[in-house]
Amino acid sequence: MPTTTGMKAGGFYDAHSGGQRSALDEFLPWLEEAVADLPLAGGDPAPVGVMDIGSSEGANALYALDRVARRLRFATSRSLWLLFSDLPTNDFNRLFANLYPGGTAAVTSDDVFVGAVGGTAFGRLVPPASLHIATTFNAIGFLDKRPDAGLPNFILPMGPGPLAPREGVSVSEDERAPYRRQAEQDLHNFYAARAAELVPGGKLLVQVFGRDDRHSTSHGIYDVLSDAVLDGVDDGTLDRAVYERLVFPIYFRTVEELVRPIEADDRLAACFRLERHASHDVPIPFNTAFAESGDRSAWAKDYTGFLRAFTEAILAAALPDSPLQADTLESIYQRVEQRLIDDPARYEFHFISVGALLTRR
Numbered sequence: 001m002p003t004t005t006g007m008k009a010g011g012f013y014d015a016h017s018g019g020q021r022s023a024l025d026e027f028l029p030w031l032e033e034a035v036a037d038l039p040l041a042g043g044d045p046a047p048v049g050v051m052d053i054g055s056s057e058g059a060n061a062l063y064a065l066d067r068v069a070r071r072l073r074f075a076t077s078r079s080l081w082l083l084f085s086d087l088p089t090n091d092f093n094r095l096f097a098n099l100y101p102g103g104t105a106a107v108t109s110d111d112v113f114v115g116a117v118g119g120t121a122f123g124r125l126v127p128p129a130s131l132h133i134a135t136t137f138n139a140i141g142f143l144d145k146r147p148d149a150g151l152p153n154f155i156l157p158m159g160p161g162p163l164a165p166r167e168g169v170s171v172s173e174d175e176r177a178p179y180r181r182q183a184e185q186d187l188h189n190f191y192a193a194r195a196a197e198l199v200p201g202g203k204l205l206v207q208v209f210g211r212d213d214r215h216s217t218s219h220g221i222y223d224v225l226s227d228a229v230l231d232g233v234d235d236g237t238l239d240r241a242v243y244e245r246l247v248f249p250i251y252f253r254t255v256e257e258l259v260r261p262i263e264a265d266d267r268l269a270a271c272f273r274l275e276r277h278a279s280h281d282v283p284i285p286f287n288t289a290f291a292e293s294g295d296r297s298a299w300a301k302d303y304t305g306f307l308r309a310f311t312e313a314i315l316a317a318a319l320p321d322s323p324l325q326a327d328t329l330e331s332i333y334q335r336v337e338q339r340l341i342d343d344p345a346r347y348e349f350h351f352i353s354v355g356a357l358l359t360r361r
């Protein structure tokens, strides 16, 4: 049972995912350059398959695959299949609306066909050896299953950030361990599924939010959300049980963790050659604008929209199912925004984007 029902729908994720676009942009050129190495025999009538995994509403996924398709169009005259996949709970209506804005195709290169696939990143999505390229951006940190282990004193297995200490808020190494093991298992399953789906010589570009030895993408964001929920507990508008139940089953990997299965598991090492890997502290539009303008309110508004897009579905599931749920959500995100305005330094945000390019042997 996947641990998220997806992003905030109806175009909200698309409108608030400039940070994710910046994070994937760091790595997309690697794949564009690698198109020249693909095995693209001219006489083969089979289409060239390209699939993105965890595409959400599609704006960023379409941007990425369209760039890849343009490179492919120069490299081969074969038909192209661009596939967009996500969990079955994703807003696929919005994805198709993005693929056909105003009823006409967004992808305009010749002989390119688009489609959508529902399923989990951690299992098989398409037939064997049917892809030349697979990509995933900002998705595989969401765990496949929530471990049967509570986190009563924080809302994320990674623990609070160093700039936002609060009495009683913590995650111990023992509490984190089941989530780390789930993340390891997920990553192994992800690579094994892609090994089956890619043709020999095919390329896999993996990028996800992560952490390095200075920052974690979780710092600031989950601190302000935790603080906002705890404020509600302190003033009696929320039950302490809501905080104790609330867990974002998301793991933020280092780049070493991202590539470890390829280096450590003989079967995966036999399937993939690791071409490049890196970790970047990526400039994010709302931080760049804040540095230029000093406008706290604008920064807080954009920061809140950004975090709301990927936290609301999980937060809503932890709240009591009542007609007042929408109001409660609204007031939590209002508190988030106010806290950001009041104390930007406590919730400083860095997007650590980790990525790797692999070739199927």
Ligand SMILES: C[S@@+](CC[C@H](N)C(=O)[O-])C[C@H]1O[C@@H](n2cnc3c(N)ncnc32)[C@H](O)[C@@H]1O
Pocket: 002, 004, 005, 006, 007, 017, 020, 021, 024, 053, 054, 055, 056, 057, 060, 061, 085, 086, 087, 090, 119, 120, 121, 122, 136, 137, 138, 139, 140, 142, 143, 144, 310
């Ligand atoms: C933050 S969005 C990223 C969307 C897009 N790739 C981007 O970079 O903007 C994460 C996406 O991963 C999807 N996701 C989470 N767990 C998944 C799983 N097990 N399999 C496939 N997709 C998953 C979510 O539904 C969501 O659409």
